[in-house]
Amino acid sequence: MSESPVAHDPPIYRRIADGLRARILSGELRDGDRLPGENTLMADHAIARATARQALAVLINEGLAVPKRGSGVYVRLFKPIRRHGSRRLSREQWGGGRAIWDADARGRPFTVDEVEVVREEASEEIAGLLATEEAWVRRRRYSVDDRPVQLATSYFPAPLVDGTPITLPDTGPGGVYARLRDLGLSPAHFTEEVRARMPAPRETRLLGLPGGTPVIVISRTAYTEEGRPVEHNEMVLDSAAYVLQYDFDA
Amino acid sequence: MSESPVAHDPPIYRRIADGLRARILSGELRDGDRLPGENTLMADHAIARATARQALAVLINEGLAVPKRGSGVYVRLFKPIRRHGSRRLSREQWGGGRAIWDADARGRPFTVDEVEVVREEASEEIAGLLATEEAWVRRRRYSVDDRPVQLATSYFPAPLVDGTPITLPDTGPGGVYARLRDLGLSPAHFTEEVRARMPAPRETRLLGLPGGTPVIVISRTAYTEEGRPVEHNEMVLDSAAYVLQYDFDA
Numbered sequence: 160m161s162e163s164p165v166a167h168d169p170p171i172y173r174r175i176a177d178g179l180r181a182r183i184l185s186g187e188l189r190d191g192d193r194l195p196g197e198n199t200l201m202a203d204h205a206i207a208r209a210t211a212r213q214a215l216a217v218l219i220n221e222g223l224a225v226p227k228r229g230s231g232v233y234v235r236l237f238k239p240i241r242r243h244g245s246r247r248l249s250r251e252q253w254g255g256g257r258a259i260w261d262a263d264a265r266g267r268p269f270t271v272d273e274v275e276v277v278r279e280e281a282s283e284e285i286a287g288l289l290a291t292e293e294a295w296v297r298r299r300r301y302s303v304d305d306r307p308v309q310l311a312t313s314y315f316p317a318p319l320v321d322g323t324p325i326t327l328p329d330t331g332p333g334g335v336y337a338r339l340r341d342l343g344l345s346p347a348h349f350t351e352e353v354r355a356r357m358p359a360p361r362e363t364r365l366l367g368l369p370g371g372t373p374v375i376v377i378s379r380t381a382y383t384e385e386g387r388p389v390e391h392n393e394m395v396l397d398s399a400a401y402v403l404q405y406d407f408d409a
Numbered sequence: 410m411s412e413s414p415v416a417h418d419p420p421i422y423r424r425i426a427d428g429l430r431a432r433i434l435s436g437e438l439r440d441g442d443r444l445p446g447e448n449t450l451m452a453d454h455a456i457a458r459a460t461a462r463q464a465l466a467v468l469i470n471e472g473l474a475v476p477k478r479g480s481g482v483y484v485r486l487f488k489p490i491r492r493h494g495s496r497r498l499s500r501e502q503w504g505g506g507r508a509i510w511d512a513d514a515r516g517r518p519f520t521v522d523e524v525e526v527v528r529e530e531a532s533e534e535i536a537g538l539l540a541t542e543e544a545w546v547r548r549r550r551y552s553v554d555d556r557p558v559q560l561a562t563s564y565f566p567a568p569l570v571d572g573t574p575i576t577l578p579d580t581g582p583g584g585v586y587a588r589l590r591d592l593g594l595s596p597a598h599f600t601e602e603v604r605a606r607m608p609a610p611r612e613t614r615l616l617g618l619p620g621g622t623p624v625i626v627i628s629r630t631a632y633t634e635e636g637r638p639v640e641h642n643e644m645v646l647d648s649a650a651y652v653l654q655y656d657f658d659a
Contacts, residue, residue, distance in 0.1 A: 245657040355605035355648035373623035398605035405601045407495040
C-alpha cells in the first residue's frame with residue numbers, strides 16, 4: 160500500500176468547498192443564490208482556475224449546487240429523500256391503502272408524472288426471476304418538489320395479473336401490492352440489491368442529472384409467503400436526492 | 410415530461426458495448442484480453458472515434474474492462490462481492506469468532522492491508538452519533554483478489570474501549586463486535602445509511618478506481634439492546650466491485 164489510509168489535511172479545493180458548504184448549510188447562502196464564480200475564488204484564494212473549478216465541482220457532485228450554462232453555479236437546496244428499506248414495504252403501509260412512496264416523502268408530495276403500462280415478452284433476466292414468458296410492465300417517473308428523482312420499472316408475471324387493475328395506469332388504493340393481496344398473492348418477503356454506476360444518457364435526460372452525478376440502482380423482487388415471485392422492480396435513483404436507510408438486528 | 414419513459418432502441422455505442430459485454434460474459438474474451446481498440450471499432454462499425462470511446466467507456470464504468478495508458482482497454486473480470494446487509498452482522502458470525510467481512514467473501518480471501526488505530530478528538534458528527542468527545546478510530550483498507558475494494562473507518566467512544574483489544578491492530582477472534590460483547594456491550598441493532606457519489610481524489614488513489622467509477626458510501630451505527638451507540642463505521646466501496654443485498658419481510 161503506497162499511501163496510508165490515514166486522514167491527511169484536505170487539499171485546498173476541498174477546504175474551499177467545505178467553506179462554501181458551511182455557508183449553504185448555515186443558511187447564509189440560500190436556495191437559488193449564485194455561488195462565488197471561478198474568477199472570484201481564484202482572486203480570493205490565490206488559486207488556479209482548475210482548482211476553483213474543482214471546488215465548485217465538489218458541491219455540484221454533492222447535489223448542493225447546480226451549474227447554469229454561461230451564468231455560474233447556483234445553490235440548489237434539496238433535502239435528500241430518506242428511503243427506509245423495510246418500513247416502507249410493511250403491510251401497514253400498502254394494506255392501509257397508502258402508496259409505498261408516501262412513506263419516503265414525509266409530507267413532501269411525490270408525484271408520478273407519467274405511467275406506461277404494457278404487456279411484453281419477458282427478457283431472459285425477467286423470465287428467470289419471475290418464471291414467466293410474458294410480463295406486464297409498468298414504467299413511471301417520480302418527482303419531488305418538481306425535481307425528477309426516480310425512474311421505476313415493475314414487472315409482473317402476465318398470466319397472474321391479466322385483466323386486473325395492475326394492468327391499468329391507476330391501480331387504486333394501496334397500489335399494486337394491495338392488488339396482489341386481492342389476488343391472494345400478498346408480498347411477504349423482499350430482496351433488494353443495491354448498486355451504483357454512472358447513468359446512461361437516457362437516465363441523465365429523464366432525471367435531469369448534472370454532470371458527474373451517479374445513479375443508485377435498486378433491483379427488488381417480491382415473493383409470496385410460499386416463495387413465489389410476484390413482482391420485480393428496477394429503480395434508478397438520482398444519487399444526490401436519496402439516502403437509503405436499512406435497520407436490522409444482530 | 411418531454412420524453413416518455415418507454416424503452417427506445419439503444420444508441421449505437423450502447424449496442425457495441427452490449428456485443429462486447431456478451432463476448433466477455435460468454436467467456437470468448439477472457440480476463441486480461443485486450444478489447445478491440447478505437448480504430449478497429451471505428452472501421453468495423455463505421456463510427457466516429459468519440460462513439461468508439463463511448464462504447465469502451467460503458468464497459469469500463471461497469472467494471473468489466475480497464476484502460477491501460479497508451480496500450481488499450483483490457484478485460485478485467487471481477488465477480489462482484491455480494492454484501493448481505495443483515496446476515497453478515499448476525500451474532501452467529503462474530504459470536505462464532507469469524508470476521509464480519511468473511512461473510513461477504515464466499516471463499517475468496519479478503520485481506521486487510523493496513524490498519525491504523527488512533528485515539529482522536531471526535532468530530533462534531535461523530536461526537537453527536539456516539540455521545541463522546543474522544544474516539545478510538547480504526548482505519549483500514551480491504552482487498553479481494555489483490556484488488557482494493559473498500560476503505561473503512563470505525564469510531565468507538567474512547568472511555569468505553571480504552572485499554573481493550575479494540576485499541577490494538579489485531580482485535581482477536583470475531584473482531585471488534587466480539588470484544589464489545591466481552592465488555593457487556595453487544596451490538597444488537599444496526600442502522601445503515603447508503604449513498605452514492607463520485608470519489609474524492611484520495612479515495613480514487615487508495616481504491617485504484619478507473620475514471621467514471623462512483624463509490625458507495627455506507628454509514629452504519631451499532632447500538633446495544635438498550636439503545637446505546639457503541640460504534641460508527643464509515644465505509645467507502647468501489648461501486649464496480651459490490652452488490653449490496655438486503656432481505657426483509659412485508
